[in-house]
Structures are given as structure tokens and as C-alpha cells.
Amino acid sequence: MSTGSAVASASVLYAQRQKRLMDAIELREPDRLPTILFSHFWVARYCGMTCREAMYDYEGLAAAMRKAVVDLEPDGFQPVHALLAFGPTMDILDYKQLEWPGHKGLADNVPFQYLDAPYMTAEEYEEYVLDPTGFMLHKYMPRVAGALEPLSQLPMYPGVLHTRIIQSMEAYARPEVRRALETLIKAGEEMQKMRAVQSRLIQELKDLGFPSAAHGTSHAPFDVAADYLRGSKGAMLDLFRNKDRLLNLLDRLTVLIPLSAIAAAKAAGGNMVFIPLHWGLDGFMSPKQFTTFFWPQFQKVLLALIDAGLYPHVLWEGDCTSRLDVIKDVPAGKCVYFFERTDMFKAKEALRGTVCIRGNVPASMLIAGTPNEIREYCKKLFDVVGDGGGFILDAGVGVPDEAKAENVQAMYGYAKECVY
Amino acid sequence: MEDKSRQLVQMISEMQEEDAVKLAREMLDSGYDPVKLLGHCREAMEAVGKRYEEGEYFLPELMLAGEMLKAIGDMAKPLIKQGAEGAKTVGTIVLGTVQGDLHDIGKNIVTFMLEINGFKVIDLGIDVPVENFIESIKQNKPEVVGLSGFLTLAFDAMKQTIEAIKAAGLRENTKIMIGGGQVDETIKTYTGADAFGLNAMDAVSLCKRWMPA
Numbered sequence: 212m213s214t215g216s217a218v219a220s221a222s223v224l225y226a227q228r229q230k231r232l233m234d235a236i237e238l239r240e241p242d243r244l245p246t247i248l249f250s251h252f253w254v255a256r257y258c259g260m261t262c263r264e265a266m267y268d269y270e271g272l273a274a275a276m277r278k279a280v281v282d283l284e285p286d287g288f289q290p291v292h293a294l295l296a297f298g299p300t301m302d303i304l305d306y307k308q309l310e311w312p313g314h315k316g317l318a319d320n321v322p323f324q325y326l327d328a329p330y331m332t333a334e335e336y337e338e339y340v341l342d343p344t345g346f347m348l349h350k351y352m353p354r355v356a357g358a359l360e361p362l363s364q365l366p367m368y369p370g371v372l373h374t375r376i377i378q379s380m381e382a383y384a385r386p387e388v389r390r391a392l393e394t395l396i397k398a399g400e401e402m403q404k405m406r407a408v409q410s411r412l413i414q415e416l417k418d419l420g421f422p423s424a425a426h427g428t429s430h431a432p433f434d435v436a437a438d439y440l441r442g443s444k445g446a447m448l449d450l451f452r453n454k455d456r457l458l459n460l461l462d463r464l465t466v467l468i469p470l471s472a473i474a475a476a477k478a479a480g481g482n483m484v485f486i487p488l489h490w491g492l493d494g495f496m497s498p499k500q501f502t503t504f505f506w507p508q509f510q511k512v513l514l515a516l517i518d519a520g521l522y523p524h525v526l527w528e529g530d531c532t533s534r535l536d537v538i539k540d541v542p543a544g545k546c547v548y549f550f551e552r553t554d555m556f557k558a559k560e561a562l563r564g565t566v567c568i569r570g571n572v573p574a575s576m577l578i579a580g581t582p583n584e585i586r587e588y589c590k591k592l593f594d595v596v597g598d599g600g601g602f603i604l605d606a607g608v609g610v611p612d613e614a615k616a617e618n619v620q621a622m623y624g625y626a627k628e629c630v631y
Numbered sequence: 632m633e634d635k636s637r638q639l640v641q642m643i644s645e646m647q648e649e650d651a652v653k654l655a656r657e658m659l660d661s662g663y664d665p666v667k668l669l670g671h672c673r674e675a676m677e678a679v680g681k682r683y684e685e686g687e688y689f690l691p692e693l694m695l696a697g698e699m700l701k702a703i704g705d706m707a708k709p710l711i712k713q714g715a716e717g718a719k720t721v722g723t724i725v726l727g728t729v730q731g732d733l734h735d736i737g738k739n740i741v742t743f744m745l746e747i748n749g750f751k752v753i754d755l756g757i758d759v760p761v762e763n764f765i766e767s768i769k770q771n772k773p774e775v776v777g778l779s780g781f782l783t784l785a786f787d788a789m790k791q792t793i794e795a796i797k798a799a800g801l802r803e804n805t806k807i808m809i810g811g812g813q814v815d816e817t818i819k820t821y822t823g824a825d826a827f828g829l830n831a832m833d834a835v836s837l838c839k840r841w842m843p844a
Contacts, residue, residue: 310733316758321731321784443736447691448698451646494830497689530829552813574783575817607813611783 224420228286232424232603236522236567237544240600244593244629246622247424247569248285249609251294252322254278257616263312263319265291266298269408276412280421283623287424288416289485289609292409295323300405303398305357322612329442330354333449336456339440340463342369358398361391425524426481429472429516431509432464434489446490450500457504465508469515476521484521491538492529498537506537517545524549524569528608535561551607559596568596569603572622577606577614582621589622593629600631635663636671643675643699644682646692655703665707672703676747683744684832690740693831697743720751722842725767726777727755728811729788734781737811737831741777744831750838761795768801775838776805778824781812789822797823806841810834 227242234241248254255265258275265272269292276291298311308330310316311323330351331339339346345367353360365388366379382388413423436457437446449457472484490496491505516523523546530552531538538548539561549569550558558568571592576584589604596602604626610619635658642651658668679696682688724745728738735757742752753771755763768776776796778789789809796802809819810828819827825841828834 318731322782324733324782326733327736444694447694450691451648451695495690497687497691500689500691573815573817574813575786575815575821578783578786579817579821611813613783613787 221418221420225417225422228420229422231286232422235600235603236547238564238567238599238601240631243631244597244602244604244626245286246283246604246626247287247289248280248283248623249289249425249605250279250291250612251609252612253610253614253619254291256612257619261312261320262322262612263298266295266311266323269296269405272296273408273412277415277419280416281419283620284627285421285623286603287422287483289425290409290413290423292405292412293425293428296405296409297323300398300401303394303401304359306355307357308355325438327438327443329440329445331440333441333445333453333456336453336460340459343463343467345369358394359391361385361387364388423479423481424483425485426479427472427475427484427521429484429486429512429523430468431486431488431491431505432461432468432512433491433505433508435464435468436460437490450496450504461504461508465511468512469519472516473519473521476519482521484516484523485526486523487526488528491527491534492531493533494530498533501534502537506534510540513541513546517542522547526608527551527553530554532557539565541566547603549605555592555596559598559602563599563601567601567603569605571605571607573607574611574614577611577618577622580618582617585618585621586625589625589629593626597629604629636667639668639671640675640678643672643696644678646695648695648699651699652702656706659706659710665710668707669704669711672700673747676700680744680747684835690736693740693743719749721749722775722838723751723753723771723773724775724777724838725753725755725764725771725773726779727759727764728757728779728781729785729792730758730760731788732780732782732785733757734779734811737781738777738779740831741779741810741828741834744835745838748835748839761792764792765795765799765801768796768799768805772804774806774843775841776807777834778807778809778822779811780809780814783813785812786814786818786821789818789824793823806837808834808837 231241231243231245235245252262252265254275255262255272257279260268260271260275272292280288301309301311308326309323310326312321313319335346335350348365349363349367353363364382364385366382371379383392437443441449476482476484491501496505513523525546526549528551531550532554535558543565547567547569548558548562550571555568555571562568572585572588576588592602592604604622606622635654639651639654639658642654655668659665676696679688679692683693726738726742728735738754742754745752753767753773755767764776778792780789793807796805796807807824808826808828809822809824810833814827816827826837828837
């Protein structure tokens with residue numbers, strides 16, 4: 212085969228894979244069951260890297276991802292660098308919101324973990340709502356990264372104007388601010404190195420015929436409030452203690468959140484937005500709390516993204532079966548709902564003709580099961596959830612780090628036999 | 632006072648935090664027996680737990696109930712004379728998030744629900760090394776050990792913890808339950824646990840079932 216025809220066949224494969232995914236998303240029957248490869252540390256482990264190496268070695272991680280994609284031949288992949296290759300940048304920043312392998316107490320082969328804490332106090336609600344960017348710059352960034360503490364000294368520009376703007380330059384030359392700015396540049400250079408490797412990998416995989424299936428990340432307003440601002444305990448108590456303040460903040464976030472996701476997708480030149488959800492599941496909130504604090508705001512975010520021509524892939528973590536009747540209220544053929552433990556058969560009943568379903572081979576089966584069990588599970592999913600199209604096969608919350616290679620191979624291999 | 636105690640139970644179980652704490656303060660100020668007051672709190676917590684089990688209350692209510700209990704407890708406990716009899720426990724549970732995993736929301740809710748159901752819970756915290764479980768089992772002789780974990784790495788950590796409990800000769804007299812994240816029947820078998828639970832109610836009913844008659 213000449214190089215020319217190899218390139219041509221890769222571009223044909225690329226178009227076929229993209230069409231397969233889009234057919235499923237827009238609720239048509241594809242030629243066969245499409246798959247997406249989404250994983251955090253599994254691709255690294257698959258190639259013998261530790262979690263720490265995966266977070267620090269951009270090239271090694273790219274090689275691992277390339278091998279995993281080429282071996283498994285998914286119809287789309289979620290670029291892995293954007294999920295975890297942050298080690299060197301976090302070192303530069305003295306980052307405080309994550310614990311990561313080889314840092315402080317964690318072993319080298321343990322994934323990074325978020326540190327749940329109140330990064331904004333209840334008394335700061337009004338300040339955030341009044342000026343979110345100012346709050347992030349002056350208060351939040353100094354709290355989440357030691358090296359950025361001096362940013363708290365930057366001028367508050369809404370009240371600094373005319374010749375005061377010129378005079379305000381003084382702040383940037385203060386020794387501690389200067390150091391923070393120098394650190395920002397270093398961190399930026401490091402992140403550019405990572406991004407360059409990631410962009411090259413995405414291009415290489417494109418040349419091999421594999422489309423990327425994530426061009427940015429977004430959030431539900433309540434998750435931002437609970438995970439990143441108030442902490443889980445603070446947010447739960449605020450449902451009672453600071454209900455109006457919380458609702459105000461959620462309204463503000465509802466407007467702001469889509470703007471960053473739209474900008475990121477535009478910069479990446481794609482239209483798929485990944486949205487992991489943390490607080491939407493059954494059991495965390497009551498149905499009434501869900502329809503007061505979570506869904507109405509999140510639905511608006513989804514609609515804004517859809518209006519901008521984007522396709523949200525919403526990862527509904529945990530079991531969201533009791534939410535199905537509420538969350539089905541979105542425009543048809545524009546969203547993907549990626550389920551972890553939600554009853555997939557009930558989901559198909561509720562969402563048929565409205566939302567493409569993605570998921571949900573259980574982590575437990577991929578780790579402790581056998582290839583035969585995997586194939587049986589996938590067959591059941593294809594027969595019922597795949598009926599009429601509108602289904603993308605994936606693991607529950609992506610391929611778990613500890614999954615056995617033969618089980619993952621069985622899952623992606625079986626999908627190719629599922630012909631419509 | 633009879634009326635007030637009924638009111639207090641109702642306020643707590645209806646999530647009226649400010650009113651409940653204020654009333655408890657008034658009752659203590661007017662000389663109400665702090666031991667009795669804490670008894671009413673327990674009664675209220677049982678009502679909250681029941682509403683959680685029945686699917687009326689969810690995590691935010693449990694969290695707020697815990698806060699009210701703590702606020703009232705902090706006022707009442709210093710007033711209790713030494714030697715006053717605490718409530719009898721129905722059994723002892725050693726609980727912790729296994730090594731490598733830093734998540735604790737699920738574990739804390741299980742602790743809360745077990746405590747309001749009368750169990751003494753020894754909570755070992757997060758990222759608990761195997762040796763700490765062994766040490767605590769030797770010391771506290773619990774009827775049940777609960778292993779919590781949110782991440783999939785917890786599956787192996789649970790397995791190793793259970794193997795170590797067995798190797799230390801402590802498995803026979805101890806029931807082991809696992810829970811959190813993606814734990815299911817497959818992982819129960821994989822780790823060698825006696826049972827798994829999907830939520831805090833499962834943990835309570837397992838522990839109740841496992842208590843010697």
C-alpha cells in the first residue's frame with residue numbers, strides 16, 4: 212500500500228468514525244455501535260507508567276495514549292493530557308486544591324484527588340456575585356496556589372480609572388507581586404509545553420483516523436458552588452442557612468459558565484463539551500432540592516451550549532434513575548447523557564428519541580470480571596439501549612485505572628461486532 | 632417543660648436550626664436537666680434518621696441535623712455531672728476510608744446514621760493504613776468493620792485490608808461490610824467482604840442484622 216492511500220484510508224476512517232458518533236448523538240442508527248475511549252490513568256498503566264509518571268511525563272503519556280487508541284480503535288477519544296498532565300505546573304504554583312502522586316502523603320501509583328474544603332466563606336457570597344472575576348483574582352487564586360498569594364495585592368480596577376490606572380502600575384513592581392508574575396509566566400510556559408504535546412498527539416491521532424471527542428469541559432452551577440467554592444459541607448448547609456444567597460450565586464454562574472466552555476471549544480476547533488456532574492445523583496439531594504438548586508440552572512447551561520452549536524456530554528455520576536423524568540427536558544438529538552450506575556434500561560425508556568445515552572460497563576466488571584462477562588454485558592446494552600441507535604458504548608465513568616487489559620479489549624472489540 | 636421538650640424534638644426534626652438551638656439554650660438556662668435534653672436530641676435524631684430512611688430527607692438534612700446536635704451538645708455536655716450514665720450502645724463498629732483514598736462524605740454519613748441508631752462508631756478517618764484497622768480491631772473488638780472508598784483504587788486496598796485482618800486471626804469474629812463509589816456484588820466477592828451497601832441505610836440494616844441476639 213502506498214503512503215498516499217494509507218493517508219486516504221485514514222481520512223476515510225476518520226470521517227466514518229465521526230459520522231458513527233454523530234449518528235448516535237443525533238439519534239440515527241449508525242452502521243455499528245460507536246465507542247469513546249475515556250480514561251484517566253488506565254492508558255498510562257496499560258503502558259507500564261505510574262500515575263506520577265503520567266502526570267509529569269508529557270511525551271510518555273502521549274505515547275501511551277497513542278498505543279491505547281491504536282490498539283482499541285475507538286470512534287472517539289477524550290484527550291488524556293487535559294485530564295491529568297498537571298504535575299510540573301502544580302509544583303511551580305505550589306497548588307493546594309489537589310493531592311497528587313508522589314506529593315506529600317500520596318504514593319506514586321495513586322491518582323490525584325481533590326481536597327474538599329470551603330474555598331469561599333458564606334460571608335463572601337455577595338462579594339462573588341458582585342464581581343466574580345475580582346473575587347477569583349484577589350481571593351480565590353491566592354487561596355488555591357501559594358505562589359499566587361500576592362495577586363491579592365493587585366488593584367481593584369472598577370474603582371481605579373483615568374490617571375489612577377497609570378499610577379496603579381506601582382503594584383506590579385512590588386517584590387512579592389513581581390515574583391508571583393514571574394511564577395505565572397513559568398507556569399504558563401510549562402502549560403504551553405504540555406499543550407503542545409497534547410495538540411501534536413491529537414493531530415497524530417487524527418492522521419491515523421481517530422477523532423477527538425472532547426473539546427472542552429464545563430460544569431453544573433451547583434457543582435461549582437459545592438465543589439469549588441463552598442465545599443460539600445458548606446453547600447449542603449447553605450441549602451438551609453443561605454438559600455437566597457446560594458440561589459443568587461447559582462444564577463450568576465448560570466450565565467458565566469457557558470462563556471468559558473464556548474471559548475474553550477472554539478479554541479480547540481471542536482464541538483463536544485464534557486461535563487462531569489458530582490451532586491446531581493439520587494440520594495444526595497431531595498427531588499425538590501434537585502429541581503430548585505440543581506436542574507433549572509444546569510438546564511440553562513445546557514441550552515446555552517446547545518445554542519452555541521455544541522454537544523454536551525454530561526457524565527451523570529452515580530445512580531440518577533430517579534432524575535430521568537426531570538432531566539429528559541432538553542432538545543432532541545443535541546445532548547449525550549453518560550451514565551455510571553443509572554438503570555440503563557429505564558434510561559432508554561425515558562430518553563428514547565431525545566438524548567443519546569453513553570456508558571456504562573461497570574468499573575467492578577472491568578477490574579474483577581472476565582472478558583466473557585464484559586461481552587455479555589455489552590450485548591445486553593446493545594440489544595436494549597442500542598435499539599434504534601442513540602447509544603455510545605463506554606465504561607461507567609470511563610475505563611477505571613485498575614481495569615484488566617483483556618477486559619478493556621473485550622469491550623472495545625465487541626462493539627465492532629454490534630452491527631445495525 | 633414537657634411542651635418545650637416536644638417543641639425541641641419537633642424543631643430539630645423539622646430543620647428549624649436557629650429556633651431549636653435558641654430553645655435548647657433557654658431550657659438549659661432555666662435549669663433543665665442536660666442529660667434529659669440530650670435524650671430529646673437523640674429522639675429527634677431518630678426521627679430525622681427515619682425520614683432519611685423513608686426517602687423524605689437526604690444528605691443536606693442529615694448534615695444540618697448533625698450540626699444542630701453538635702451545637703446543642705456543646706452547650707449541654709459541660710453541664711453534665713461526672714459519672715452520669717450515657718446511652719447504652721447496641722454494638723461497636725470500626726469504620727474508615729481505606730488506604731490511598733481521601734474521600735469521606737459517604738463514611739461520615741454512615742457514621743452519623745449508625746450513631747443515631749445506637750451504635751458506638753470508631754471512625755479511623757481517611758487514607759487508613761491496614762495496620763490501623765488491625766490495631767483498632769484488637770483494641771475495640773467491634774462486631775462489624777466498615778471499609779469505605781470512593782475511588783476504584785479502594786477495591787485493592789479493601790482486599791488487602793480484609794486479607795490482613797484474616798492473617799491477624801481477627802476475621803472469624805468480625806463481620807466486614809464495604810461501601811462507597813462503585814462497590815457492588817462483584818467487588819464484595821473480589822475483596823472477600825461479607826456484604827456491600829449502596830447507602831447509609833444498607834449499613835445500618837447490615838449492622839443490626841449482624842448483632843448477636
